Amino acid sequence: MRNGSSPEPLLKVRGLTAGYDAGSVLFGIDLDVGPAELIALVGANGAGKSTLLGVLSGLVRATSGTITLAGEDVTNARPEVFVRKGVAHVPQGRRLFGTMSVEKNLVLGAYLRRDREVGDDLARVLDRLPALKDKLSREAGTLSGGEQQMVAIGRGMMGRPKLLMVDELSLGLAPKVVDRLIDVVQQINREGMAMILVEQDVLVALDVANRAYVLENGRVALSGDATDVKDDPGVRRAYLGL
Numbered sequence: 001m002r003n004g005s006s007p008e009p010l011l012k013v014r015g016l017t018a019g020y021d022a023g024s025v026l027f028g029i030d031l032d033v034g035p036a037e038l039i040a041l042v043g044a045n046g047a048g049k050s051t052l053l054g055v056l057s058g059l060v061r062a063t064s065g066t067i068t069l070a071g072e073d074v075t076n077a078r079p080e081v082f083v084r085k086g087v088a089h090v091p092q093g094r095r096l097f098g099t100m101s102v103e104k105n106l107v108l109g110a111y112l113r114r115d116r117e118v119g120d121d122l123a124r125v126l127d128r129l130p131a132l133k134d135k136l137s138r139e140a141g142t143l144s145g146g147e148q149q150m151v152a153i154g155r156g157m158m159g160r161p162k163l164l165m166v167d168e169l170s171l172g173l174a175p176k177v178v179d180r181l182i183d184v185v186q187q188i189n190r191e192g193m194a195m196i197l198v199e200q201d202v203l204v205a206l207d208v209a210n211r212a213y214v215l216e217n218g219r220v221a222l223s224g225d226a227t228d229v230k231d232d233p234g235v236r237r238a239y240l241g242l
Helices: 048-058 077-086 102-108 120-128 132-133 143-155 175-191 202-208 226-231 233-238
Strands: 011-020 023-033 040-041 062-069 087-090 163-167 194-199 211-218 221-226
Touching: 011 226, 023 048, 023 221, 023 233, 040 048, 040 175, 040 202, 048 062, 048 087, 048 143, 048 163, 048 194, 048 233, 077 087, 077 226, 102 132, 102 143, 120 132, 120 143, 120 175, 132 143, 143 163, 143 175, 175 194, 175 202, 194 202, 211 226, 221 226, 226 233
Parallel strands: 040 194, 040 211, 087 163, 163 194
Antiparallel strands: 011 023, 011 062, 211 221
């Protein structure tokens, strides 16, 4: 326990540096996600948000720093290890198998599971995403953008993650569709799943999150309670146009 009362973070990132062949993108990132906490990760294009999620799911290697999940060091573990340990990543652009059915895309999220409750979990996912119930046999590529995002979120949920990371939930979607997806995200979070929500729509993200991190040029420029971050003059000026 921290300070005698606060639980240890589910995810703890310390001093994380990472990038690609062209050079580093992230510099000394510190980040915590508590159990059942909803974290907003915001910043401009190129700030390093998607790269950070890539490192936290094993897709991008860290060059320094540590990642601890539920007390276990998982720095530079393989993607399947992150999945087994309870991390699901909904990538930017959904990345569904467009010619496969919606049902098969959803069930793919449980590909590492060996239990007999996959069917029960599929039913629970569809209860959270009822718009997909009559589309299970359709090819995923024929769905609307919002429906495809629902499939991507549902696929992530099928792995029974402790932490669900969603990259650019609202990208290219109409406001009414975004509202529905935000309702889904909040419901999943209320049921106990920790989440990191990457969003270019800063106001949407800060309105639903418990805490927030603002990335600028690969560094954490600001972090704290989402309400405090939303009220920060620099954030209001740079991201909210106020």
